[in-house]
Amino acid sequence: MAGPSKNAKSDIALTPKRKRTFIETWKTQFPWVRGVDDIMFCEVCREYPSIADHNSKLYEGVTGSKRIETLQSHESSKYHLLCIQRKEVTEKGTGPMFVALKKQAENMDDQLKPMFNTAFYVAKQKLPFRSFEGLVELQEKNGIKMLTQYRNDKGCKAFVQAIAEVEKDRVSEDLKTSRFFALMGDGSTDISVTEQENVYVRYVKDGLPTTEFIDIMAVKSADANGVLAALLEALHHVDRTDGDIKKKIIACTFDGASVNQGAREELL
Numbered sequence: 463m464a465g466p467s468k469n470a471k472s473d474i475a476l477t478p479k480r481k482r483t484f485i486e487t488w489k490t491q492f493p494w495v496r497g498v499d500d501i502m503f504c505e506v507c508r509e510y511p512s513i514a515d516h517n518s519k520l521y522e523g524v525t526g527s528k529r530i531e532t533l534q535s536h537e538s539s540k541y542h543l544l545c546i547q548r549k550e551v552t553e554k555g556t557g558p559m560f561v562a563l564k565k566q567a568e569n570m571d572d573q574l575k576p577m578f579n580t581a582f583y584v585a586k587q588k589l590p591f592r593s594f595e596g597l598v599e600l601q602e603k604n605g606i607k608m609l610t611q612y613r614n615d616k617g618c619k620a621f622v623q624a625i626a627e628v629e630k631d632r633v634s635e636d637l638k639t640s641r642f643f644a645l646m647g648d649g650s651t652d653i654s655v656t657e658q659e660n661v662y663v664r665y666v667k668d669g670l671p672t673t674e675f676i677d678i679m680a681v682k683s684a685d686a687n688g689v690l691a692a693l694l695e696a697l698h699h700v701d702r703t704d705g706d707i708k709k710k711i712i713a714c715t716f717d718g719a720s721v722n723q724g725a726r727e728e729l730l
């Protein structure tokens with residue numbers, strides 16, 4: 463800053479008419495340059511202060527004489543080029559780096575889809591997650607490009623959980639927009655003889671009755687209070703508040719298990 467200002471002062475003092483001002487046509491040759499309120503600066507470098515060279519004249523802004531040589535040397539400076547590259551990547555989508563990243567993302571998308579489909583098949587067919595790896599290898603042998611990572615039971619679990627989250631979000635959104643819904647529940651015991659409650663909701667979507675499974679809940683105590691707590695928790699999992707439940711729930715259906723008969727007063 464000290465250099466150009468001093469020069470500017472002496473320029474003005476000696477030959478006031480020769481103070482060089484910003485020339486609008488420079489913007490054609492150097493599309494990044496701006497001249498605002500007698501300050502010439504590089505718009506792109508200022509846009510990326512974390513990359514730009516803060517000591518660069520055109521980052522600080524030239525207030526004295528404006529010379530084309532300043533623009534020419536700035537154009538080829540390292541940090542200016544980095545800023546230009548960043549701008550291309552983030553905005554125009556034409557820079558070489560952007561193209562490479564986009565291609566990588568597309569490949570990833572193409573390979574993720576069959577991985578998701580395979581995990582869905584495993585879950586739908588009630589196969590063990592361990593079968594995932596073999597199914598992935600089989601498809602690859604048949605010429606389908608599969609992702610190189612996540613090819614094990616843990617990967618399968620992650621895919622299934624992701625699918626479940628999306629499905630839950632969908633039901634949650636449906637229930638949010640529905641004026642009413644009904645609840646259905648049925649008890650069961652799993653392999654470890656833990657009491658569980660399967661929870662379903664029934665509502666109208668696009669004029670048609672729809673039934674959706676929302677959760678399978680472990681019942682802490684196999685009495686009316688325990689079942690009620692499990693049902694409410696399942697509804698909380700699809701983002702229903704207690705107030706929302708009271709306002710919208712219009713029917714509850716359970717089988718004739720003794721706990722349900724005893725629970726009726728508690729639930730309704």
Ligand SMILES: [Zn+2]
Pocket residue numbers: 494504505506507508520536541542545
């Ligand atoms: Zn610049």
